[in-house]
Amino acid sequence: MTAEYTGMKLGVLCSGGKDSWFACGLAQKKEEVACLISVRSKNDASYMFHTPNVHLVPLQAKAAGIPLVTVETEGIEEAELADLSRAIRLAVKQFGIEGIVTGALMSVYQATRVQRICRDLGLWCFNPLWYTDPNAYMERLIGSGFSLIITGVFSAPFTKEWLGRAIDREALADLRRYVKTDRITLTGEGGEYETLVLDAPFFRQRIIIRESETEYANYRGVLRISRAELVPK
Amino acid sequence: MIHLVDLSWKAGSLCRDEYVAPVARIVSAAGHPYREIHFSEVPPSGIADADGIVLCGTALKDNAFTEKIQGLASIRDAKCPVLGICAGMEAICLVFGGRLRPAAEIGMTDIRVTQPDPLLGEPRTFTAYEVHSFACEPPAGWLVTAVSDTCVQAFRHPDRPVFGVMFHPEVRNDLVVERFCTLCMKL
Numbered sequence A: 001m002t003a004e005y006t007g008m009k010l011g012v013l014c015s016g017g018k019d020s021w022f023a024c025g026l027a028q029k030k031e032e033v034a035c036l037i038s039v040r041s042k043n044d045a046s047y048m049f050h051t052p053n054v055h056l057v058p059l060q061a062k063a064a065g066i067p068l069v070t071v072e073t074e075g076i077e078e079a080e081l082a083d084l085s086r087a088i089r090l091a092v093k094q095f096g097i098e099g100i101v102t103g104a105l106m107s108v109y110q111a112t113r114v115q116r117i118c119r120d121l122g123l124w125c126f127n128p129l130w131y132t133d134p135n136a137y138m139e140r141l142i143g144s145g146f147s148l149i150i151t152g153v154f155s156a157p158f159t160k161e162w163l164g165r166a167i168d169r170e171a172l173a174d175l176r177r178y179v180k181t182d183r184i185t186l187t188g189e190g191g192e193y194e195t196l197v198l199d200a201p202f203f204r205q206r207i208i209i210r211e212s213e214t215e216y217a218n219y220r221g222v223l224r225i226s227r228a229e230l231v232p233k
Numbered sequence B: 001m002i003h004l005v006d007l008s009w010k011a012g013s014l015c016r017d018e019y020v021a022p023v024a025r026i027v028s029a030a031g032h033p034y035r036e037i038h039f040s041e042v043p044p045s046g047i048a049d050a051d052g053i054v055l056c057g058t059a060l061k062d063n064a065f066t067e068k069i070q071g072l073a074s075i076r077d078a079k080c081p082v083l084g085i086c087a088g089m090e091a092i093c094l095v096f097g098g099r100l101r102p103a104a105e106i107g108m109t110d111i112r113v114t115q116p117d118p119l120l121g122e123p124r125t126f127t128a129y130e131v132h133s134f135a136c137e138p139p140a141g142w143l144v145t146a147v148s149d150t151c152v153q154a155f156r157h158p159d160r161p162v163f164g165v166m167f168h169p170e171v172r173n174d175l176v177v178e179r180f181c182t183l184c185m186k187l
Helices: A016-031 A054-064 A077-096 A106-123 A136-141 A169-182 B016-029 B069-077 B087-095 B172-184
Strands: A009-013 A032-041 A068-073 A099-101 A124-126 A147-153 A193-198 A205-217 A222-233 B002-006 B034-038 B053-057 B080-085 B100-114 B125-137 B142-145 B154-158 B162-165
Touching: A009 A016, A009 A077, A016 A032, A016 A099, A016 A136, A016 A193, A016 B016, A032 A054, A032 A077, A054 A068, A054 A193, A054 A205, A054 A222, A068 A077, A077 A106, A099 A106, A106 A124, A106 B100, A106 B125, A124 B016, A136 A169, A147 A205, B002 B016, B016 B034, B016 B172, B053 B069, B053 B087, B053 B172, B069 B087, B080 B087, B087 B100, B087 B125, B087 B154, B087 B162, B100 B154, B125 B154
Parallel strands: A009 A032, A009 A099, A032 A068, A099 A124, B002 B034, B002 B053, B053 B080, B080 B162
Antiparallel strands: A147 A193, A147 A222, A193 A205, A205 A222, B100 B125, B100 B142, B142 B154, B154 B162
């Protein structure tokens, strides 16, 4: 008996934010997502892997029912790429992935480095959100069942109140206004804000935040989530 | 109507989102209607009613189009301007009798325009995004209009508006695609 072809086996690089999870959803529609790959950086200034709540990726993976491969990195520029390569090789070994999916939007820095690692390892590399229209993307995101909040702000004019705020239509309207008044990028691609996905159309459970605290000063701040759990949808 | 040809290994793949959609966005923003078509669906007689044809790129590891290049033979007789981007340039190169050789560039790269060109402008150096594993050895008689330290970055047919660029203009060099669209409307 021949096994049914379910698509190319892929690993999705996952930071916990909107772009990696939306890319995961796109990949699931066209190929087989065999695992998620997460790199936890100890360096807050990491170019590649810094996100305020990457420690919640395992909970997200559980919510989605997708296996997770995690490695830690000191987050030293360029050296951290060796750790990413190690994580990807681990995913190849454990899940037989043939390619990588990223949520890269416009970052040539990130895309270039992942492309090079994939080439060295003989893997496919997919960036399904690459240079996507920011307005259309944000509309699709909030219109297709994703629930996400802002967990980090790093530029004017974001106030403390943005930390923990859901990105819904009202928030999107405010972000669009900031694009005009403060020249932020709508998607946060310029590093103006970071997000955390709490629910997605393909999640089996959703995430509830039980305990968190904010750190904020001079338009920079993070929502540090210390306790979260899964609840039925 | 500008026709965007998807050269990825299968129709509707993740490559379409990455390599065709960004070009479509530029064409659309420039005010031109467009239609997408997978290379496997290009009729042997060629694409009818096209004002221009763009052969888009595909993933670094995707060379399926080179094994089915005869399906794109109609490009040789296209009555409209044709632009090949990366894999699209490789396809044009093969269709017109040129050859490919292994040569990889990934990331932002210095491109030197070596002679005036309708799409690239006057001789100058600019940076562009590259993702390719092969380089073109252009068909005999074609004009090389730009180079990098590694390979030919742009060429064009000596007599007809058929162009190839190895870099990805849809990343930070929209003007190249916009100029191509303008050219399509003039001819």
